[in-house]
Amino acid sequence: MDYSKPTDDGQKYPPPHGGDLPPPVGTPVTPSGINDIQPIPPPSARRGHGGAPGQWSTGLFDCVEDIPNTCVTFWCPCITFGQVAEIVDRGSTSCGASGALYTIIALVTGWPCMYSCFYRTKMRRQLELPETPCPDILVHGCCEPCALCQEYRELTNRGFHMSLGWDGNADKQNQGFTTAPVVERGMSR
Template identity: 25%
Template structure:
């Protein structure tokens, strides 16, 4: 008789990095080429970095439907949670609404700087006879 494991243990992200953004929202001099790209072709920049983050390539295009860009804001919240960065939902909302290109540039710099591999902890062999 063969037994199957129904639920696998999930990954736990552990970061040894800072709990702050590695660069400020307006630190364009840290990546001038990326900021120029975001300024001149914001949707392309957002789509490329969305895919790099592991989301759908065209997901940021949904930001066109509303005053507050929901995708930019949710990506920023997700990135803060993934990397353990302190902040508030309200702050993310204000940044995403007032300067979308700056938010995508900051998230791009953060992804380049953090490249944290996913490490499974508490994983064990669940081979059943």
């Protein structure tokens, strides 16, 4: 398509990738946003402008921004915790295992915030988020549902589809990239 010529409505539209030429041959073209989903990168790759720490995308008490998650977290916080923990652990612990351990700790001690606080701290360090409005243990100890909702929203706002888990997000990120099939010896027509 020649982008220098006007279309039927008289406008000139640039190519979707923002350049003057089509993307090079072999460059995967995917729907907008799929390749933007990035796993939590190593600290050296996460530094923003001037190495300044990041900021939370939503406040601690902004639970009304995601009513369905707020309801799930209020009635069954182990689900939200499990989803957050799986992403923060990069899939090394499943949502179900983390949620079950959270439930056991809640039933035995009545203080699941001692466990979930650890994951808030881990997530904050990975994403270089500030410890606000107060230390993580106080946030989870006083406002456990709000803290879990904020962590869930933060990961969602950073491009993670929480219901897919770590492996599902990795698969979704890699959509559009194709590899040649492996041909094993003896496979012929």
